[in-house]
Amino acid sequence: MPVNKKGQGMIIDIILLVLISSIFFIFLSSQSTGQSMGIATARSQSTYSQHMLLSILNYHNGSGTVAELIGADYCFENMRSEINSSVHNAFSSLDTKNSYFIFIYGNSSNKVVYNNVSCVKTESINLATFNMSLPCQDNIIVSFGYWSKSQKVEIC
């Protein structure tokens, strides 16, 4: 059956329309997927570290939670080895690498309470903080951070 030139033109128009619409549809779909992925990533990054720090502080290892050990160490007596051991166990249970550390900023002293060092010169990355009230009329800031694996930690 013979097809005139006008008919051929319309068929090509329709094919072009379908092609262009498909390209736009694919592009817009990829944009919306990227948007939801972006929100999910931002959400997980902002809360993951804070939840990890709170999980460590609430970790119970025989004599009390890590938060209680830290508070008792600050107010009552030296509990450094118990804290170190508890935090180590907490990290092990969370299946993390040992490049993390817990640091305490207090009014009277600043201490690293995990990773067997009392003072570090290496620049670290702070992930989360926890402001802790103590009954001995003091407040401490428990800081959770890490050194990158490739970094050599320099101890004072």
Place this chain on the structure above:
Amino acid sequence: MITPIIFIVFLLISVAFSFYVSDIDERFSRGILTSALVDKSISDIYEKQSDQINFVKLTAYNCSLSYCYPNAETIIENCINNNLNAKYDDTGWYADIYNKTGNYYLKFRIGSFNATSINMSSNRVQIESILSKDFFKIC
């Protein structure tokens, strides 16, 4: 072969796409901001609750250093309540220490906390927590 129909359709799609793209950044930013604010508020409340629970327990340990449990049970409970009243605005604190199957427990009700970022608050929750034998001194 671009005919007038194709040209018009292409133009319409381009205009619609331009409107969509001009709004996508704003909607994306609003989405991130909202989810970040909700997450921050939940974290804030959770932190305040954890901090208060730790404070009450550490206060119990601190009070047991000055008074002897169980002989001075009421005095220790009053000591905890007085410390909580002095530390927090909320009044009507009560602390109850009791012995259950050889372990010492502290029962108290934590306060209600408001989030700073958005209008969100937590309920008062009753906490029952075991006291560490290493810190809570017994007669």
